Amino acid sequence: MHGLVAVDWHVIWQQVFHPSHVLFRTLWATVYISVASQAAGVLLGLLAALARMSRFAPFRWISGVYVLIFRGTPLLVQIFYVYFAFSWPSLHFGFWTVPDAAIAGIVALSVNEGAYMREIIRAGIDSVDRGQMEAARSVGMTYGLAMRRIILPQAARVIVPPLGNEFNNMMKNTSLVYTIGVFELFAFSEQNYSQTFIADYFLAIAVWYLVLTTVWTFIQALIERRLTESERGEELSFRERLENAWNPMAAWGRGIQHR
Amino acid sequence: MHSEDVHKRFGRLEVLKGVSLEVTKGETVCIIGPSGSGKTTFLRCINHLEKIDDGRIEVNGQLIGYRQKKGKLVEDSERNIARQRTQIGMVFQRFNLFPHKTALENVIEAPVHVLGTPKEQAVGLGKALLGRVGLADKVDAYPGKLSGGQQQRVAIARALAMGPALMLFDEPTSALDPEVTGEVLSVMEELARAGTTMIVVTHEMGFARKAANRVVMMDDGLIIEDGTPEHFFEAPTHERTKQFLSKIL
Numbered sequence: 001m002h003g004l005v006a007v008d009w010h011v012i013w014q015q016v017f018h019p020s021h022v023l024f025r026t027l028w029a030t031v032y033i034s035v036a037s038q039a040a041g042v043l044l045g046l047l048a049a050l051a052r053m054s055r056f057a058p059f060r061w062i063s064g065v066y067v068l069i070f071r072g073t074p075l076l077v078q079i080f081y082v083y084f085a086f087s088w089p090s091l092h093f094g095f096w097t098v099p100d101a102a103i104a105g106i107v108a109l110s111v112n113e114g115a116y117m118r119e120i121i122r123a124g125i126d127s128v129d130r131g132q133m134e135a136a137r138s139v140g141m142t143y144g145l146a147m148r149r150i151i152l153p154q155a156a157r158v159i160v161p162p163l164g165n166e167f168n169n170m171m172k173n174t175s176l177v178y179t180i181g182v183f184e185l186f187a188f189s190e191q192n193y194s195q196t197f198i199a200d201y202f203l204a205i206a207v208w209y210l211v212l213t214t215v216w217t218f219i220q221a222l223i224e225r226r227l228t229e230s231e232r233g234e235e236l237s238f239r240e241r242l243e244n245a246w247n248p249m250a251a252w253g254r255g256i257q258h259r
Numbered sequence: 260m261h262s263e264d265v266h267k268r269f270g271r272l273e274v275l276k277g278v279s280l281e282v283t284k285g286e287t288v289c290i291i292g293p294s295g296s297g298k299t300t301f302l303r304c305i306n307h308l309e310k311i312d313d314g315r316i317e318v319n320g321q322l323i324g325y326r327q328k329k330g331k332l333v334e335d336s337e338r339n340i341a342r343q344r345t346q347i348g349m350v351f352q353r354f355n356l357f358p359h360k361t362a363l364e365n366v367i368e369a370p371v372h373v374l375g376t377p378k379e380q381a382v383g384l385g386k387a388l389l390g391r392v393g394l395a396d397k398v399d400a401y402p403g404k405l406s407g408g409q410q411q412r413v414a415i416a417r418a419l420a421m422g423p424a425l426m427l428f429d430e431p432t433s434a435l436d437p438e439v440t441g442e443v444l445s446v447m448e449e450l451a452r453a454g455t456t457m458i459v460v461t462h463e464m465g466f467a468r469k470a471a472n473r474v475v476m477m478d479d480g481l482i483i484e485d486g487t488p489e490h491f492f493e494a495p496t497h498e499r500t501k502q503f504l505s506k507i508l
Contacts, residue, residue: 129355131351131353131355132355132357134308134351134355135349135351135355135356135357135414136357137308137341137344138306138308138344138347138348138349138351138418139344139345139348139368139369139373139417139418139421140341140342140344140345140369140373140374140421141341141369141372141373142337142338142341143337145372145373149368149372150357150368153359154357154358154359230358230359230360230361230401230402230403
């Protein structure tokens with residue numbers, strides 16, 4: 001339509017600095033769908049990782065097939081199948097309603113995420129020295145207690161950085177549930193565009209996605225800092241972590257390996 | 260501790276070929292022998308970190324890791340094995356302290372979460388034990404900030420915190436700098452004097468001579484000599500023992 005790309009700054013300014021209630025509602029939908037899906041995905045990934053390491057062979061097979069299917073097929077296909085093949089209830093919490101499409105979206109995103117989290121969590125558990133499990137058991141811990149108290153807290157240090165990446169992806173992937181009719185951030189821009197044909201609505205919500213992912217970067221840096229409390233000294237400072245998250249090359253410049 | 264004809268195989272390799280050993284309450288027994296003789300494996304069998312293929316091991320009259328079922332031995336449930344291990348303290352060559360917990364947290368972890376000791380009581384006990392191994396001032400230090408010798412002493416306190424009937428030491432000084440082995444050995448000597456029942460796999464002949472009630476020589480998966488330190492070091496009967504001692508003393 002335009003010969004030159006003309007950005008309508010007014011629209012962006014309005015949507016970013018004077019957001020409507022509708023925009024906030026869709027922003028909230030994006031946030032809760034991301035958080036719920038990631039949390040459930042981590043849980044599923046943990047179960048699948050434990051199943052993968054189980055002595056009972058059928059558990060290992062189930063875990064393998066799970067990952068094969070959900071990592072090997074498109075997320076969009078999974079979302080459509082989950083939504084249309086099953087009937088989902090809407091949930092009501094007082095004045096807040098979670099529509100059936102959002103539930104289906106959360107389920108599909110969680111199950112998909114679990115397949116990716118399995119490998120991340122397994123790598124984390126593998127990174128913990130074998131002697132830790134032996135020491136835990138030698139003081140009378142059962143496998144479950146040793147996992148919970150000794151192994152997983154140490155694995156968390158290895159798990160959290162890639163987990164942060166996954167969550168960053170998750171926040172952006174939630175835009176796919178627009179296709180099954182969830183009214184979230186992307187749906188907001190699409191609706192406005194189809195009424196006005198002003199493409200800058202897409203730019204405006206891109207800014208909002210950027211705000212979400214940036215806030216998360218800060219939170220992740222804080223979590224990583226907490227997790228490395230016991231090894232203060234060799235640890236990167238809060239500022240260095242932020243710099244790494246913003247720009248991996250910053251770490252290279254200082255000769256520190258970026259994780 | 261009573262063991263009878265213990266066999267252990269790793270695949271085709273038979274590491275223990277029928278080990279029988281009796282350790283009575285209050286005794287300190289050192290197991291020595293060349294590497295590959297099966298002494299560490301035997302120690303790990305005593306708290307069922309390794310499954311035995313044949314024979315039986317009892318601690319405090321309790322069969323370890325197995326139970327009798329229709330005249331046959333079957334592996335016991337995880338919960339029962341875990342309960343038996345609370346009776347047996349183990350100190351590892353590489354300490355294996357929990358790096359995400361302070362010295363005190365390492366010591367009270369199992370009393371609180373396995374035995375259900377109230378936290379306050381466990382903290383009191385933990386501080387007392389850390390004091391006993393000479394680390395009263397390192398209570399809040401993380402393992403990463405402690406020297407090897409200090410870490411190993413925390414590990415000893417961690418094992419003692421369960422009030423075990425038997426303490427197992429798997430080459431507790433092999434991973435340490437020579438200058439700090441002394442501080443760990445003196446803690447162990449003190450334990451031996453206090454009447455702790457201990458089985459120590461070690462290459463420290465000085466410790467064996469000074470602190471042990473009995474010294475046991477293992478070679479090629481078998482116990483070939485068993486006697487008092489005097490007998491063992493002055494007049495060993497077995498040719499292999501003489502050879503071994505002449506090489507290391």
